[in-house]
Amino acid sequence: MYKLIALDMDGTLFNSDKQITDRTKETLAQARALGVKIVLASGRPLAGLQPPLKELDLIHEGEYVLSFNGALIVDAKTGEAVSKCILKGSDYKKLFKLAQELGVHCQAFSPSRGLITNETSQYTEHEASINQIDINIINPLTDIADEEDIIKVMFIDPPEILDEAIAKLPAWIKEDFNVFKSAPFFLEITHKDVDKGAGLLHLADYLNIKQSETMACGDQGNDYTMIKAAGLGVAMENGIDKVKAIADYVTDTNDNDGVAKAIEKFVLNK
Structure with missing residues (x-):
């Protein structure tokens, strides 16, 4: 049973x-x-x-x-x-810098701030809409403390752009984090456990x-x-x-x- x-x-x-x-x-x-x-x-x-x-x-x-x-x-x-089992602000900053290098949008979820990102996109707005939550625009490099709790980070873009970025992901990201697609336009990055x-x-x-x-x-x-x-x-x-x-x-x-x-x-x- x-x-x-x-x-x-x-x-x-x-x-x-x-x-x-x-x-x-x-x-x-x-x-x-x-x-x-x-x-x-x-x-x-x-x-x-x-x-x-x-x-x-x-x-x-x-x-x-x-x-x-x-x-x-x-x-x-x-x-x-x-x-x-969550990430820290230092992880978000590291991943945000990688997203910039790869040319993809990046957003994250914070227990205290909700959905956070440096700039909105259609997919950020989609995420906010389906979850009925607000988008909070911040600069991860200056507005987030290294020890601040971050639940997960997401790389988001149209599938053709996101897939191109995924092909260029460095080896360390899969060693340090759990990385997976939850939708054609969402790459989710969480604590490795x-x-x-x-x-x-x-x-x-x-x-x-x-x-x-x-x-x-x-x-x-x-x-x-x-x-x-x-x-x-x-x-x-x-x-x-x-x-x-x-x-x-x-x-x-x-x-x-x-x-x-x-x-x-x-x-x-x-």
Whole structure:
């Protein structure tokens, strides 16, 4: 019996219209009625997760969220951190300088300042919009203290520009940080010990749930570790090939109730 289901959002829980279908909501409610923990696992901050948490009635005591790809594991009701693994201002400055050398935009998330960047772009505005948060314009080199907490850094630009920059990344960045694409236009950079897989296992251990009792669904590169770590890793049919290759099961697309079908098959035994 699976006791914890971790769900990516964009491309997985959400369809292409950014909606959670009635079938998926009903399936998740049936799983919860059996005592299964439903955990949203996203690169978004907690503020950006509030609408789907409310829609799925998951803002209660004993409900948890993997936010910022597992950098922060928080209580869905109180926002209190169960686990925190983040960067520092000195990391942001180092990565900002690299972004300038590579010719790509750079932004970051701060626990105290929210979404921060030296200059906005369409993708910064997209991130602010989907998470319903403000953009704060700062100079990372002068306005950020070396010891200030930074949750994650992102290189952002159109795919053709971003991919060209990724091809030029120096070796040290992958030695010092965890680097992955969460969307064609987002390259995320976190603490080297942070990923959704590590977050899933940490939360399961915290809840005294065995790894074999966990299930995870996702579609993109930042879901790879979570799908690999889960007792049952489920990839969406619309997912990237790398994720589908290591999944235990490939379900239908996000536009055809893939999450609901996987839960019906493996949890509800329909």
